[in-house]
Amino acid sequence: MTDLLFPAPPVHTIPVEGESAAFPIHRIFCVGRNYAAHAAEMGNTPDYEAPFYFTKSPAHAIGSGASIPYPLETSDYHHEMELAILIGVPAFRIAQEEALSVVYGYCCALDMTRRDLQGASKDKRRPWDTGKDFEASAIFAQARKAEAFGTVVDQRIYLEVNGEMRQDASFAELIHSVPAVIADLSKYYHLNAGDVIMTGTPAGVGAVVAGDILRGGVEGLAPIELRLSAPD
Template sequence: MSDLLFSAPSVHTIAVEGESAEFPVHRIFCVGRNYAAHAAEMGNVPDYEAPFYFTKSPAHAVSSGAVIPYPPGTQNYHHEMELAVLIGTPAFRVSEAEALDAVYGYCCALDMTRRDLQNDSKAERRPWDMAKDFEASAVFAQARKAADFGAAKEQRIHLEVNGKTRQDASLAELIHSVPAMIADLSKYYHLGAGDVIMTGTPAGVGPVVAGDVLRGGIEGLAPIELTLMDAE
């Protein structure tokens, strides 16, 4: 191996229930507008034809329980509670019937968003990178193996900010199911161990400020928590 000019960034890992070894994050794919009510609250028409995606850098991932600063460059910083799917084996051009064979496990996740920058990007028809892919914008809780969690069907998904409910829905409301998302994404990428798919957020997203404490959960999974402090 060649010498490096500076230290390479460490790999972010997700703790797994019952395992001493952790799940290393390779890539993070995010599904947009995957709950009809959320699409509507953002002023969009739900698309039932096919999912669409954006990405986040693994370097921008943090673990549940983190205390992070309010991010720079925004005045409208939003929470988005999500189910994350952890891929454990290769999946390329798989069918929906085959898709779940690639799943290692599931966990609660937060897709933190600079909403004002996203709205600006939409207005200018520009990419969402500045709004979605920034430091500490992907938060992951402890994962549970797929066999222990079961199918993602009607489990409750919810988020509270300072103890007040903001988001409260069911995984049954997903427009595109977990196997449908994996099968579709596998048309475009050689999915493999370490890939993570954040499956979209239900309605009720909203702004958070320094001092807020976010707590969320999905029935059958370890809860997630995030605390915001003043900007650095």
């Protein structure tokens, strides 16, 4: 074994219903603008041709129930409630008809966003990294195995902030379905066990502040919760 100059970072994981072993996160892919109403509220025209993606570092993943400080260098911190797909076996250039066979499970997720930094990057035609890929920006709840959850069709997805409903939609509103996303992404990457795909957020995203409590859910999955504390 190669000696390391300092301890290797820990493997970030997602707990799985009914399992003592956790799902180790390999990579996190995110689908942008996958609900027409959300694309419109962001000032964009919905794109039905093909999905597009950005990534988050697994090091920035945390579990549901955490309390985190309001993040650095932003004054417009937004919630985005999502469904996450957990990949269980390798997939490369897989057909849509076979795509569900590589799904290990699903879980609720939050794609937290520094919207002002994302907007500044868009204006300058720069990558979104500072707006999307930062500490504690990917939150995951307990996963449920695919066979227990069933097929993603028209289940409800929602998010409340301090008990007030912010996002409330159905997977019937997805522009690109779960099989379509997996098949398309597998053209660009050799998907592998441990990969996570966040499928996009419905309309109703908005700012949150220190002291807020976020609670969201997907019909048939364990709910997700996040608490915000004062900035460090």
